[in-house]
Amino acid sequence: xxxxxxxxxxxxxxxxxxxxxxxxxxxxxxxxxxxxxxxxxxxxxxxxxxxxxxxxxxxxxxxxxxxxxxxxxxxxxxxxxxxxxxxxxxxxxxxxxxxxxxxxxxxxxxxxxxxxxxxxxxxxxxxxxxxxxxxxxxxxxxxxxxxxxxxxxxxxxxxxxxxxxxxxxxxxxxxxxxxxxxxxxxxxxxxxxxxxxxxxxxxxxxxxxxxxxxxxxxxxxxxxxxxxxxxxxxxxxxxxxxxxxxxxxxxxxxxxxxxxxxxxxxxxxxxxxxxxxxxxxxxxxxxxxxxxxxxxxxxxxxxxxxxxxxxxxxxxxxxxxxxxxxxxxxxxxxxxxxxxxxxxxxxxxxxxxxxxxxxxxxxxxxxxxxxxxxxxxxxxxxxxxxxxxxxxxxxxxxxxxxxxxxxxxxxxxxxxxxxxxxxxxxxxxxxxxxxxxxxxxxxxxxxxxxxx
Amino acid sequence: xxxxxxxxxxxxxxxxxxxxxxxxxxxxxxxxxxxxxxxxxxxxxxxxxxxxxxxxxxxxxxxxxxxxxxxxxxxxxxxxxxxxxxxxxxxxxxxxxxxxxxxxxxxxxxxxxxxxxxxxxxxxxxxxxxxxxxxxxxxxxxxxxxxxxxxxxxxxxxxxxxxxxxxxxxxxxxxxxxxxxxxxxxxxxxxxxxxxxxxxxxxxxxxxxxxxxxxxxxxxxxxxxxxx
Numbered sequence: 048x049x050x051x052x053x054x055x056x057x058x059x060x061x062x063x064x065x066x067x068x069x070x071x072x073x074x075x076x077x078x079x080x081x082x083x084x085x086x087x088x089x090x091x092x093x094x095x096x097x098x099x100x101x102x103x104x105x106x107x108x109x110x111x112x113x114x115x116x117x118x119x120x121x122x123x124x125x126x127x128x129x130x131x132x133x134x135x136x137x138x139x140x141x142x143x144x145x146x147x148x149x150x151x152x153x154x155x156x157x158x159x160x161x162x163x164x165x166x167x168x169x170x171x172x173x174x175x176x177x178x179x180x181x182x183x184x185x186x187x188x189x190x191x192x193x194x195x196x197x198x199x200x201x202x203x204x205x206x207x208x209x210x211x212x213x214x215x216x217x218x219x220x221x222x223x224x225x226x227x228x229x230x231x232x233x234x235x236x237x238x239x240x241x242x243x244x245x246x247x248x249x250x251x252x253x254x255x256x257x258x259x260x261x262x263x264x265x266x267x268x269x270x271x272x273x274x275x276x277x278x279x280x281x282x283x284x285x286x287x288x289x290x291x292x293x294x295x296x297x298x299x300x301x302x303x304x305x306x307x308x309x310x311x312x313x314x315x316x317x318x319x320x321x322x323x324x325x326x327x328x329x330x331x332x333x334x335x336x337x338x339x340x341x342x343x344x345x346x347x348x349x350x351x352x353x354x355x356x357x358x359x360x361x362x363x364x365x366x367x368x369x370x371x372x373x374x375x376x377x378x379x380x381x382x383x384x385x386x387x388x389x390x391x392x393x394x395x396x397x398x399x400x401x402x403x404x405x406x407x408x409x410x411x412x413x414x415x416x417x418x419x420x421x422x423x424x425x426x427x428x429x430x431x432x433x434x435x436x437x438x439x440x441x442x443x444x445x446x447x448x449x450x451x452x453x454x455x456x457x458x459x460x461x462x463x464x465x466x467x468x469x470x471x472x473x474x475x476x477x478x479x480x481x482x483x484x485x486x487x488x489x490x491x492x493x494x495x496x497x498x499x
Numbered sequence: 500x501x502x503x504x505x506x507x508x509x510x511x512x513x514x515x516x517x518x519x520x521x522x523x524x525x526x527x528x529x530x531x532x533x534x535x536x537x538x539x540x541x542x543x544x545x546x547x548x549x550x551x552x553x554x555x556x557x558x559x560x561x562x563x564x565x566x567x568x569x570x571x572x573x574x575x576x577x578x579x580x581x582x583x584x585x586x587x588x589x590x591x592x593x594x595x596x597x598x599x600x601x602x603x604x605x606x607x608x609x610x611x612x613x614x615x616x617x618x619x620x621x622x623x624x625x626x627x628x629x630x631x632x633x634x635x636x637x638x639x640x641x642x643x644x645x646x647x648x649x650x651x652x653x654x655x656x657x658x659x660x661x662x663x664x665x666x667x668x669x670x671x672x673x674x675x676x677x678x679x680x681x682x683x684x685x686x687x688x689x690x691x692x693x694x695x696x697x698x699x700x701x702x703x704x705x706x707x708x709x710x711x712x713x714x715x716x717x718x719x720x721x722x723x724x725x726x727x
Contacts, residue, residue, distance in 0.1 A: 293580050297552045300579035301508045304601035308514035311604045330601050334581060362583070365590030369597070371617060392584040399583025 051241075052234045059230055060223075067219045071212075078211050082204055083175070087163055090177040093117060093197045094161075097129055098181070101195075107185050109193055111140045120144050126200035134192040150198055156180045158192060166198075173201040240267050244274075251278065254352045254388070289392070296337045303330055335461045352386035353394050355417055355426075362399055370406045377402065381417040387426060388495075393469050400462035401430035401489050408434035412484050424495035425475075431482030431489075437463075442479035466491060500615055500659060501525040501675060503547040505535030505561065506577060507554055515548070518604050523638065523651055524611070525677065532556025539565045543675045545659075546615055548607070550577045551589060559592050566593035573614035577602070612636060619662035621723075626661045628721040631700065631708055633661050642706070647699050652677055656692050657700075660709065660719040669716035693717060 096116055104110045109131065119125040120142040128150055130141035136155075149169055153176060156162035162178045176198040182190040240263050250256035258278055259271045307326055310319055356379075363377050387394040398415065405413040409432035416429045442463075466489070467477045475493040482488030502524045506512035509530065516526045527542055529535035532553040539547055539561065547565070551558035562574055576589040576597040586597050595617075596610050612635045616624060626633040630643040638654055640647045649657065655677055660668060670689050677689075693709060700708050710720045 296581070297579040300600040301511060304577075304579075305508055305511040305514065307601045308511055308518065308604060312514055312518065326601065334599075358587075361587050361591050365587050368590055368595050372613065372622060392582055395583040395587055399587065403583075 052231065052238060055234055056227060056231060060227060063223045063226060067223055071215050071219060074215060075208075075212060079208060082208065086175050086199065086201070086204060087177070090163075090175060090197050090199055091161070093127065093129065093199075094177055094179055094195055097131070097195050097197065098179075101131065101183075101193075103183070103185050107187065107189070107191075109139060109183055109191075115142075123147075126202065128198045130196050132194045132196065134194075136194075139193065145198075150174070150176075150196075152176070152178065152196060155194060158182055165201075173205065174198045175201055175204075240264050244271060248274075285390075292337050296333070299333050299337075300330075303333070331461065335464065352388055353391045355381050355385045355387050355394065355398075356383050358387075358391065358395055359398060359415065362395060362402060366402055366406055373406070373411075375406050375409050375411055375413050377406070378412075378414040380415070385417055385419075385426070387493075388424065389473060389493075393473075397428065397466055397469055397491055398430075400466050401428070401491070404462050404489075405430050405432035405434070405487070408432055409486060410434060414482075414484065420492055420494055426491075426493050428491045428493075429488060431484050432486040433482070433484040434486035436481055436485075436487045437479050437489075439479070463489070500545045500655065500662075501527065501543060502611065503527045503529065503535065503538050503542065503544045505529045505532065505539070505547065505553060505558070506550045507531060507552070508550075515604070515607070519608070519611075522608050523655060525655075525675075532558065532561050536561045536564055539570065540568055543672060544570075544572055546573045546575065546611055546618070548575045548577055548611070549594070551585065552579060559588060562589065562592045562594050571618075573618045575607070575610055575614060609636070615662060619664070621662065626664075627724040628661065628664055628719070629708075629724070630706065631661070631721055633658060635662075640700070642700050649696075649699070653692055653696055653699075656689070657696055657719075660717060664719040664721070664723055667712055667716050667718050673717070 097111070100112055100115055101109045102112070111131065115121065117127065119127040120129055122144055123146055125144045128142055128145035128148065130145060130150070131139045132152075133139055136152075151166040151168065151174065153164040153166055154162060156178050158180045159182070160180060162176075164176045164178070166174050166176055168174060176196065179195045181193050181195065183193050184190055244259060244263070244267065247256055247259050251258070258275045261268075261271070263271045303326060306322075310322055310326070313319070359379050359381060363379060366377065402413065402415060405415075412433040414429075414431050416431075418427045418429075419425065420427050463477070463479075470477050470491050470493060473493045475491060478490045478492075480488045480490070500523075502519055504512055504516050504519070504526060506515065506528075507530055512528055512530065516528045519526045527538050527544070529538050533555040535547075535549065535553065536556055538544070549558045549561055553561065556564075558576065558578075562576075565574075573596075574594040576586075576594045577600060578585055578589065578597055579600045581599040589597055595614055598607055598610055612624060616622075616626065616635055619626075624634065624636045626635065632641045632644075633639070634641075635658065638658075640649055640654070640657060656673060659673065673689050693711070697704075697709055700706065706721070708719060708721050710718045712718060
């Protein structure tokens with residue numbers, strides 16, 4: 048899971064589920080206990096009413112008056128039931144409400160003791176029952192055992208409990224949702240600077256921004272500042288690298304040129320034969336090493352996108368001057384909006400070397416086509432000519448990974464080796480084949496820099 | 500043909516200038532961009548060889564400024580930086596070709612000759628007009644396939660006239676192309692050389708390859724051959 052918001056929301060949801068679940072359980076238990084205690088008190092009160100109402104009759108048996116203060120005893124199926132039994136368990140009296148019902152009675156308590164029970168009727172209706180065993184003193188002084196019994200249906204209590212639970216779940220659910228929504232809004236606000244950094248880094252990658260802006264919250268300002276320092280130092284490093292190469296090139300090649308010129312003036316064949324190969328070897332090494340790619344795929348991050356059409360137009364104009372005697376037809380097929388994500392010099396080096404070789408070897412036709420490598424970007428550059436082509440074995444040897452300058456394709460100088468190195472520095476590859484024009488076809492594939 | 504070499508490395512500059520002079524070119528030389536730009540703007544130059552990495556004013560700026568001032572003669576870049584970006588920058592600034600250091604002298608002369616020829620509208624190194632043929636690489640002149648021996652000065656004059664065939668070239672310009680700046684000039688010498696050339700090329704006086712335009716100068720009069 049990569050999103051901070053999602054992580055936080057899921058964590059908070061789990062915590063809320065746990066705490067709200069525990070709270071609901073505690074409240075449920077408390078509500079049920081209080082409710083049951085209240086029911087017990089009510090039953091106890093009903094039992095006391097029955098005790099108060101019972102009177103011995105003339106035959107020495109207890110009997111209950113026709114009307115009791117609690118009217119529910121008189122209504123059939125009212126949910127409040129009572130009876131009076133003797134020591135054998137035979138009914139002495141039973142309330143009108145219990146007519147036709149077979150009430151469960153449970154264990155008989157000890158004389159003088161009360162017994163609360165939870166029982167169920169035959170149809171499954173839950174009951175709370177209270178039994179009281181008494182020794183009733185008759186007028187003749189005889190003690191006769193009786194069992195007073197009251198029972199109340201718990202249907203209404205259970206319905207009340209269920210309603211209470213529904214309300215608990217509804218309210219806590221609503222509170223949880225409001226809390227999650229609030230946290231989500233809060234996270235959105237809190238993460239806005241991070242999203243801004245992400246967007247600005249994207250703009251830097253796209254070359255549309257030089258550095259991260261200022262004004263981030265304290266916690267992120269250090270990160271933004273350090274990233275700017277990193278980006279700046281990386282740019283400076285690339286620039287220094289380029290500068291060093293330029294200076295080295297100038298410092299080494301000018302004396303080499305002077306040496307060669309002096310040697311030519313000496314007109315000493317022996318000296319020339321001895322020194323010229325050394326100068327040539329030094330020259331090739333310097334040329335190859337100092338034309339290393341200016342950038343790598345990683346350096347390309349933050350590089351201003353290069354308009355390939357513009358650069359190619361300049362390049363073709365230049366080549367038209369250089370090859371004006373030969374006057375090759377150079378066809379360029381690239382869209383106006385096509386961009387190279389990398390160093391301008393590297394792009395010119397790729398296209399320049401390939402077009403230069405093609406112009407050098409062609410009869411009259413050269414073509415350069417640039418197409419997107421895939422939907423995510425990258426380019427496929429194909430340069431073809433109608434010349435004699437490159438021997439496949441020489442091309443294969445050159446394009447093998449790890450091959451060196453001295454393995455460069457004959458007749459194509461170090462240009463193709465430089466193209467190969469630049470393509471590889473961007474994570475790309477070079478392929479050599481035969482073109483439909485009849486000559487060589489060199490294809491350079493540069494993947495999108497994010498995957499390089 | 501008068502060349503300007505702007506190169507800051509003294510050994511390379513002096514050696515290159517000596518070799519160009521030996522090859523028959525009149526050569527001016529400058530050691531930095533400022534001096535080079537002055538020469539490029541003020542002296543009658545047929546072609547400039549400019550190093551890109553110059554002190555004072557960069558080679559690129561020298562090229563830009565001389566183009567802005569309307570100088571249209573060919574410019575050959577000498578560059579140690581052989582990345583294509585540098586070459587394209589130089590060519591876009593107004594240069595016509597480049598030579599990468601360290602170069603063979605023959606490469607420089609070949610490029611110089613090609614540029615001079617192209618600036619005169621010639622596509623080939625062999626200039627051909629009527630029965631007259633001038634091989635600028637071999638520095639050989641022939642008429643009706645008859646090879647003609649020329650002195651260095653005579654060659655310079657006929658090469659200059661033929662490259663700019665059809666154009667009127669003043670005596671002063673021809674003199675400038677022949678001699679170094681500090682040489683004492685005598686325009687009568689030009690008349691002498693032209694006279695000798697006419698005799699060598701057209702002993703019967705039937706071809707009339709060089710016109711004299713009184714008070715204005717000389718013109719190579721033969722039509723360029725069609726394939727040129």
